[in-house]
Amino acid sequence: MTESQSNLADQPPRKIAPNPKLSGLGLTLALLAVCLFPLAGLSLYATFYGRAASRSLPVEVSLDRRTVVAPNGQGGLLTDVVVIINTADHDIPNLTVNLNGQYFLYRDSPLQKGETLVLPQSIFMTKANQRFVPGRYPITEVTVTGRLPSNARGVTEVHFE
Incomplete structure (x- = not known):
């Protein structure tokens, strides 16, 4: 075993996956957007097309x-x-x-x-x-x-x- 290979073996493994970068406020805003966008879309649809009973x-x-x-x-x-x-x-x-x-x-x-x-x-x-x-x-x-x-x-x- 060469010296460069033994130095790599002594080091802890590197992380391959990215670290999460979303803050608490960002997560809250993202969840609100996921909930409110479909609701807003359905409200607009109901406003423009009306009820089926119409x-x-x-x-x-x-x-x-x-x-x-x-x-x-x-x-x-x-x-x-x-x-x-x-x-x-x-x-x-x-x-x-x-x-x-x-x-x-x-x-x-x-x-x-x-x-x-x-x-x-x-x-x-x-x-x-x-x-x-x-x-x-x-x-x-x-x-x-x-x-x-x-x-x-x-x-x-x-x-x-």
Whole structure:
């Protein structure tokens, strides 16, 4: 072993990673910026584009009791239903209906112009697949969303007592 190699072996290892250079004040300001920039961006977005509910969906919503075809196809059952009527002069694709903001139904096919959709309340389910039981809880709100011809989302909220 040469003399230069033995001198290197006696020295402590050099640090390869850089040392942190951020002060306490700098760290605080960086954390504030990380929290406030997204909040400011979302606030500006909401200011310029408004709420989704500001674009109304041209549908009529009502609650009723009607006879629907039984699951076996024979006869009918009198049951509580949600009735949705398309009053627009165009089809409404991507139709989503929710009861009380908790029970949902998504319809693949568009709601045709002038079509009346009769949905039994018992087919609505939560995200955890729990079915709505008519009569157990009152329906206070029905929200219907769909895509408008401008590709914007239209929303209609109907409140019941």
